[in-house]
Amino acid sequence: VHHPLDVVVQRHRRPLKIVERQKSYSQEVQRAGKWAHIWRIVGEYANFSIFDVESNDELHTLLSGLPLFSCMDIHVTPLATHPSDIKV
Amino acid sequence: VHHPLDVVVQRHRRPLKIVERQKSYSQEVQRAGKWAHIWRIVGEYANFSIFDVESNDELHTLLSGLPLFSCMDIHVTPLATHPSDIKV
Amino acid sequence: VHHPLDVVVQRHRRPLKIVERQKSYSQEVQRAGKWAHIWRIVGEYANFSIFDVESNDELHTLLSGLPLFSCMDIHVTPLATHPSDIKV
Amino acid sequence: VHHPLDVVVQRHRRPLKIVERQKSYSQEVQRAGKWAHIWRIVGEYANFSIFDVESNDELHTLLSGLPLFSCMDIHVTPLATHPSDIKV
Amino acid sequence: VHHPLDVVVQRHRRPLKIVERQKSYSQEVQRAGKWAHIWRIVGEYANFSIFDVESNDELHTLLSGLPLFSCMDIHVTPLATHPSDIKV
Amino acid sequence: VHHPLDVVVQRHRRPLKIVERQKSYSQEVQRAGKWAHIWRIVGEYANFSIFDVESNDELHTLLSGLPLFSCMDIHVTPLATHPSDIKV
Amino acid sequence: VHHPLDVVVQRHRRPLKIVERQKSYSQEVQRAGKWAHIWRIVGEYANFSIFDVESNDELHTLLSGLPLFSCMDIHVTPLATHPSDIKV
Amino acid sequence: VHHPLDVVVQRHRRPLKIVERQKSYSQEVQRAGKWAHIWRIVGEYANFSIFDVESNDELHTLLSGLPLFSCMDIHVTPLATHPSDIKV
Amino acid sequence: VHHPLDVVVQRHRRPLKIVERQKSYSQEVQRAGKWAHIWRIVGEYANFSIFDVESNDELHTLLSGLPLFSCMDIHVTPLATHPSDIKV
Amino acid sequence: VHHPLDVVVQRHRRPLKIVERQKSYSQEVQRAGKWAHIWRIVGEYANFSIFDVESNDELHTLLSGLPLFSCMDIHVTPLATHPSDIKV
Numbered sequence: 006v007h008h009p010l011d012v013v014v015q016r017h018r019r020p021l022k023i024v025e026r027q028k029s030y031s032q033e034v035q036r037a038g039k040w041a042h043i044w045r046i047v048g049e050y051a052n053f054s055i056f057d058v059e060s061n062d063e064l065h066t067l068l069s070g071l072p073l074f075s076c077m078d079i080h081v082t083p084l085a086t087h088p089s090d091i092k093v
Numbered sequence: 094v095h096h097p098l099d100v101v102v103q104r105h106r107r108p109l110k111i112v113e114r115q116k117s118y119s120q121e122v123q124r125a126g127k128w129a130h131i132w133r134i135v136g137e138y139a140n141f142s143i144f145d146v147e148s149n150d151e152l153h154t155l156l157s158g159l160p161l162f163s164c165m166d167i168h169v170t171p172l173a174t175h176p177s178d179i180k181v
Numbered sequence: 182v183h184h185p186l187d188v189v190v191q192r193h194r195r196p197l198k199i200v201e202r203q204k205s206y207s208q209e210v211q212r213a214g215k216w217a218h219i220w221r222i223v224g225e226y227a228n229f230s231i232f233d234v235e236s237n238d239e240l241h242t243l244l245s246g247l248p249l250f251s252c253m254d255i256h257v258t259p260l261a262t263h264p265s266d267i268k269v
Numbered sequence: 270v271h272h273p274l275d276v277v278v279q280r281h282r283r284p285l286k287i288v289e290r291q292k293s294y295s296q297e298v299q300r301a302g303k304w305a306h307i308w309r310i311v312g313e314y315a316n317f318s319i320f321d322v323e324s325n326d327e328l329h330t331l332l333s334g335l336p337l338f339s340c341m342d343i344h345v346t347p348l349a350t351h352p353s354d355i356k357v
Numbered sequence: 358v359h360h361p362l363d364v365v366v367q368r369h370r371r372p373l374k375i376v377e378r379q380k381s382y383s384q385e386v387q388r389a390g391k392w393a394h395i396w397r398i399v400g401e402y403a404n405f406s407i408f409d410v411e412s413n414d415e416l417h418t419l420l421s422g423l424p425l426f427s428c429m430d431i432h433v434t435p436l437a438t439h440p441s442d443i444k445v
Numbered sequence: 446v447h448h449p450l451d452v453v454v455q456r457h458r459r460p461l462k463i464v465e466r467q468k469s470y471s472q473e474v475q476r477a478g479k480w481a482h483i484w485r486i487v488g489e490y491a492n493f494s495i496f497d498v499e500s501n502d503e504l505h506t507l508l509s510g511l512p513l514f515s516c517m518d519i520h521v522t523p524l525a526t527h528p529s530d531i532k533v
Numbered sequence: 534v535h536h537p538l539d540v541v542v543q544r545h546r547r548p549l550k551i552v553e554r555q556k557s558y559s560q561e562v563q564r565a566g567k568w569a570h571i572w573r574i575v576g577e578y579a580n581f582s583i584f585d586v587e588s589n590d591e592l593h594t595l596l597s598g599l600p601l602f603s604c605m606d607i608h609v610t611p612l613a614t615h616p617s618d619i620k621v
Numbered sequence: 622v623h624h625p626l627d628v629v630v631q632r633h634r635r636p637l638k639i640v641e642r643q644k645s646y647s648q649e650v651q652r653a654g655k656w657a658h659i660w661r662i663v664g665e666y667a668n669f670s671i672f673d674v675e676s677n678d679e680l681h682t683l684l685s686g687l688p689l690f691s692c693m694d695i696h697v698t699p700l701a702t703h704p705s706d707i708k709v
Numbered sequence: 710v711h712h713p714l715d716v717v718v719q720r721h722r723r724p725l726k727i728v729e730r731q732k733s734y735s736q737e738v739q740r741a742g743k744w745a746h747i748w749r750i751v752g753e754y755a756n757f758s759i760f761d762v763e764s765n766d767e768l769h770t771l772l773s774g775l776p777l778f779s780c781m782d783i784h785v786t787p788l789a790t791h792p793s794d795i796k797v
Numbered sequence: 798v799h800h801p802l803d804v805v806v807q808r809h810r811r812p813l814k815i816v817e818r819q820k821s822y823s824q825e826v827q828r829a830g831k832w833a834h835i836w837r838i839v840g841e842y843a844n845f846s847i848f849d850v851e852s853n854d855e856l857h858t859l860l861s862g863l864p865l866f867s868c869m870d871i872h873v874t875p876l877a878t879h880p881s882d883i884k885v
Contacts (some may be wrong), residue, residue, distance in 0.1 A: 023207050031529045035181040042482075042495075044524035047547050048607035049594045052527055055482075065173040068224045079224040083171050084484035087492055089471045119265045130218075130231075132260035135325050136332045136343035140263055143218075149487050156488045165264035167488035177207045177226055237399050241349040244400045255400035259347050261329040295441045306394075306407075308436035311765050312772045312783035316439055319394075347409035351404055353383045413663050417789040420664045431664035434789050438771040500612050501839050505613040508840045519840040525593040559881045564684040570847075571832075574874035575677050576684045580879055583834075612836035615844055617823045647793045657760075658746075660788035668791055671746075681877040699875050700748035701857040703733045703756055750859045751853050752871035 018092075034067055035090040114160040122155055143172075187256040210243055217239075290336040296333055319348075376426040386419055407436075466512040474507055495524075554600040562595055583612075642688040650683055671700075730776040738771055759788075812844075818864040827860055 034040040043056040058064045068079060086093050122128040130143040146152045156167060174181050210216040218231040234240045244261060262269050298304040306319040322328045332343060350357050386392040394407040410416045420431060438445050474480040482495040498504045508519060526533050541576060558562045562568040570583040614621050658671040674680045684695060694707040701707050738744040746759040762768045772783060790797050826832040834847040850856045860871060878885050 027531045031597070032531050035529075035531045039142045043527045043530050045527040045593055047523040047593045048609040053522070053524055056447050061173040064171070065221055065223045075226070081171050081224040081451075082493070083149045083152070083169050083487040084493055085149040085487050087483045087485040089475075089492075090483050091470045091475045093470050115247070116265045120267050123265075123267045129245050131263045131266050133263040133329055135259040135261050135329045136345040138339070140265075141258070141260055153485055153487045163490070169488040171223040172229055173223050175219045175221040177204045177211075178219050179211045237347045239327040240347070241397055241399045251402070257347050259325045259328070259345050259401040263327040291745055292441045296438045296443050298441045299441075307439045307442050309439040311437050311769045313434040317434070317436055320436050329731040346405070347399040348405055349399050351395045351397040353387075354395050355387045355741070413787045413789040416787070417661055417663045423667040427666070433787050435765045435768070435785050437765040468808045501611045501613040504611070506574050515842070521840040523589045523592070523609050525589040533801055540843070556881045560837050563883045571882050573681055573879040573880045575681045575875040575877050576697040578691070580831075581876055582883075583875070610847050611839040612845055613833045615837040616833050617820045617827075617844075619824050619827045644793045648795050651793075651795045658796050659791045661791040663789050668793075669786070669788055677875045677877040680875070697875050699751040699759070699853045699856070699873050701751050701853040702750040703747045703749040705732045705739075705756075706747050707736050707739045709713055718817040749857055751857045754867070 030072055032069065037069060039063075057069045111160045118158065127151075127155060163167055191222065199248045209210055215239075216242060287336040292332065294336055303327075303331060375424045382422065382424055391415075391419060465511045470510065470512055479503075479507060551600045558598065558600055567591075567595060639688045646686065646688055655679075655683060727776040734774065734776055743767075743771060815864045822862065824866055831855075831859060 021080065031040060031043065035043070039056060039058055040054060041057040044053045045051075046053055056064055056067065058067065064081065068081075071077065119128060120130065123131070127144060128142060129145040130181055132141045134141055142161075144152055144155065146155065152169065155170075156162065159165065189218075194223060207219065208268065209233070214234060215234055216230060217233040220229045222229055232240055232243065234243065240257065244257075246252065270319070289347065295304060295307065303319060303320060303322055304322040306315045309315075310317055320328055320331065322331065328345065332338065332345075358360075383392060383395065383426065387395070391408060391410055393409040396405045397403075398405055405418060408416055408419065410419065420426065423429065465515045471480060471483065475483070478497060479498055480494060480498040485491075486493055496507065498502055500505065504521065508514065508521075511517065559568060559571065563571070567584060567586055568582060569585040573579075574581055581591045584592055584595065586595065592609065594611075596602065599605065647656060649661065651659070655674055656670060657671060657673040660669045661667075662669055672680055672683065674683065678699065682691065685698075687693065735744060735747065740745070743760060743762055744758060745761040747759045749755075750757055754758065760768055760771065762771065768785070772785075775781065798801065823832060823835065827835070831848060831850055832846060833849040836845045837843075838845055848859065849854055856873065860866065860873075863869065
């Protein structure tokens with residue numbers, strides 16, 4: 006089984022009432038093992054995330070399902086296994 | 094079966110003797126159905142390509158196998174199926 | 182007959198009611214063989230497209246006919262035949 | 270007959286002995302009516318040009334034929350007829 | 358007599374009712390021989406123009422007289438005669 | 446105990462003989478639990494890494510100890526705990 | 534004890550009534566020894582600040598506590614001790 | 622006596638009723654010998670200015686006193702005496 | 710008589726033996742009244758200059774005559790009379 | 798007495814033998830009270846400094862006296878007193 010990994014930076018300046026629904030959605034996808042990591046970028050209303058998905062189509066479906074998707078500025082960088090990674 | 098699609102822009106200013114090996118390699122990967130499209134960017138020594146691969150790891154293996162890989166400037170944009178595409 | 186090929190990246194952040202008309206228009210131009218390819222850029226409300234047209238004037242007419250043209254951010258990169266393309 | 274028009278900005282910092290051959294080539298293409306306009310960008314070793322060609326392939330052939338092509342930094346912007354142009 | 362030439366890229370995303378007055382003004386200045394060329398940038402609501410004026414002051418007066426001046430994003434690149442131009 | 450987390454993008458175009466020493470050093474720091482994650486950026490000779498360190502001084506000491514440090518282009522983005530992270 | 538130092542540039546164009554609360558908050562954090570320096574960037578409604586904090590989490594908590602946080606554009610650059618600093 | 626010189630580019634897209642007060646203020650500072658030069662950037666609602674002030678604090682006080690300060694985008698470049706200047 | 714004014718920023722990192730000839734040339738053009746102002750940009754081997762010339766062609770001739778022209782990075786911004794200038 | 802404050806970011810990729818002389822010079826200027834602060838930017842061969850000088854001319858003299866000046870990339874941001882600073 007192959008696991009393409011992707012980084013997503015999501016910026017969103019105007020906090021909305023749907024922030025709570027966004028949080029539940031994110032935690033659901035984390036529990037499903039698809040949203041592998043999430044960090045806050047210090048000083049910004051933005052996060053830095055790692056996704057562990059089967060395909061580009063799956064990743065787009067996950068991201069476009071975010072309650073705040075229409076007001077987020079997302080950029081995806083495709084990642085692969087690194088030859089120096091001791092976990093591989 | 095899922096087919097993540099990726100775009101690669103490859104810029105290379107200093108033509109080398111290994112250009113011929115680069116061409117054979119590219120055509121081999123095209124014949125294997127992995128390098129779906131390749132176009133010249135008008136006025137530049139650069140191409141615009143679409144890859145049809147199973148995973149990010151496979152794409153990196155294909156690209157890093159290019160004879161000119163070490164002197165190319167490659168940027169990958171992850172693509173997915175578009176809901177308006179009549180071919181899907 | 183010559184077939185200049187062009188790439189269009191179209192970004193549009195605010196979904197509108199005319200999204201449906203946009204879809205029909207796009208599929209009509211695809212069926213006419215002018216809009217050769219369309220992909221979703223993963224994580225973005227944007228597409229990556231290839232057009233196969235006779236002239237720059239024809240391409241501008243096609244693009245400016247899009248129902249959402251006035252709120253799209255389009256950038257065109259002119260493409261030509263690549264000498265390594267096995268389909269040529 | 271359609272006439273796609275294209276702008277080319279060509280930057281080249283290191284003057285070479287083949288500058289003379291570059292000039293003859295440019296004037297030949299001008300006389301053939303393909304290189305419609307050429308201006309110097311003030312203060313820079315760069316030009317701003319308008320080409321009047323039949324296709325993207327023809328334009329790339331013209332540009333890649335420049336004796337200095339391998340050390341030029343060329344960017345092409347596709348142009349079309351403007352509805353306010355009194356010459357059309 | 359000297360003729361400094363200048364390029365103007367004018368971007369304007371929100372079409373207005375004064376578009377008609379803008380067109381007449383542009384054609385007047387074209388007929389006066391000051392607005393030497395105008396092209397549409399393919400896929401954009403923007404133009405690419407060449408002006409043939411006596412001074413920077415004259416050019417600013419022409420541009421700031423455009424009915425849509427206050428909502429246009431204009432950038433001027435100063436151009437001079439090119440030594441390879443066969444028309445000089 | 447606090448664990449500031451940092452992302453490092455390291456680009457390096459000219460492969461050197463000390464690449465092997467670089468790999469050992471990286472794996473040592475990984476085994477020490479300081480270099481939490483490392484991924485290859487697809488199509489590039491670059492990595493994307495997460496460090497788990499006590500202070501900015503410790504991170505700079507780790508990075509400047511890399512055998513290839515003097516020819517790497519490193520950018521650090523400070524990360525913090527995200528309120529939606531289910532692992533916290 | 535380690536003291537990671539961080540620089541924050543904060544831009545904010547639209548003065549608000551909460552500017553006074555922002556000032557008290559800033560001076561409180563200064564008195565606590567966490568906001569080590571603050572300067573005005575000449576000609577801009579922006580500041581340039583140095584923070585002296587224990588961790589990235591502490592810094593984000595301080596910054597996100599600013600009354601104007603939601604309309605500020607903050608960028609953090611991680612700083613460490615410099616080997617030429619005579620104060621160390 | 623030392624005279625630090627500074628350049629200010631001020632961009633302002635939306636003309637306001639206070640434009641007249643802005644003009645008087647500018648001319649007052651010019652008459653005081655502090656605003657040494659002011660030019661219009663051709664085709665833009667922006668100026669290019671040189672200030673001759675005693676300190677950065679004095680310059681910020683002058684600039685923040687502009688009636689349109691809150692809607693201007695100002696960038697200051699610090700200038701010094703040039704060794705080739707024949708006026709020094 | 711009209712006096713188009715132009716700003717030139719010239720950057721040059723590698724000091725050469727012809728620096729002395731560059732200085733004489735600059736002072737000659739200053740004495741001729743064409744190179745109206747020259748300042749050093751603080752901390753950089755670069756200048757900020759104002760030229761007072763009759764045309765774009767004259768400016769390019771002056772600049773391309775600089776002994777260091779081939780290794781300078783020059784950018785020209787066209788300037789015009791400002792309506793608030795008390796010297797006009 | 799006025800004290801304009803300036804920030805200098807200095808990047809330098811190729812370590813040289815004169816690094817030692819650079820360190821002595823920096824510490825001399827620090828002891829003279831002109832180079833108020835110096836920090837290492839984490840992961841980079843670059844520093845972030847604050848200077849406390851009387852004029853732009855004095856700052857340029859200090860910076861251009863650095864043994865490594867000709868191979869450094871310096872950018873100066875002019876700073877002034879901030880109204881919220883409790884030290885003023």
